[in-house]
Amino acid sequence: MMSFLLVALGGALGGMGRFAIANLLAKKYGQQFPWGTLCVNASGALAAGWLLGTQGFPEHATSSLWLISVTGLLGGYTTVSSFSLQTLGLWRSGHSIRAITNIIATLLLGLCMAYVGWLLSGSRS
Incomplete structure (x- = not known):
């Protein structure tokens, strides 16, 4: 039950x-x-x-820190649904270049930022 509360709290704050x-x-x-x-x-x-980088993957993704911060907070904070709907809206309104730019920017920037975050953690493994 505590796991659900941690995810709910993190998700509410992230949203x-x-x-x-x-x-x-x-x-x-x-x-x-x-x-x-x-x-x-x-x-x-x-x-x-x-x-x-600082915490590693928890063995079963059930550590309290992972649940509240990654599953809850970042799960509620980041959004694939808004990205998808906004990209579709750009495409349908005739702004295909903006839609494609959004797709490329989101994917590349997301991967780069995750890598930079990992590097900033000091982890090298």
Whole structure:
């Protein structure tokens, strides 16, 4: 039961963080491109890489820290569904270059940020 509560708490905090950052960036830069979602997913990947480097994968993904931070917080913070819907919206509205740019930027930036986070953790294994 405690595992569910840790994931729920982390997910609630992560979802609120995503909402705040995505809205802040949409107000600042407009909604012509999903900057908020890209920023959230990239920063979440950075944090996930760092946590992987400092904590490693738990044996059964049930450590309290992993549950609240990765499964809960980062699971609620990052978003594949918003990325998918925003990319589809760009494509359907005739902005295919923006849609493709979003796909490439999200994938490459996410992988790079996870790697940078892992490097920042000092882990070399």
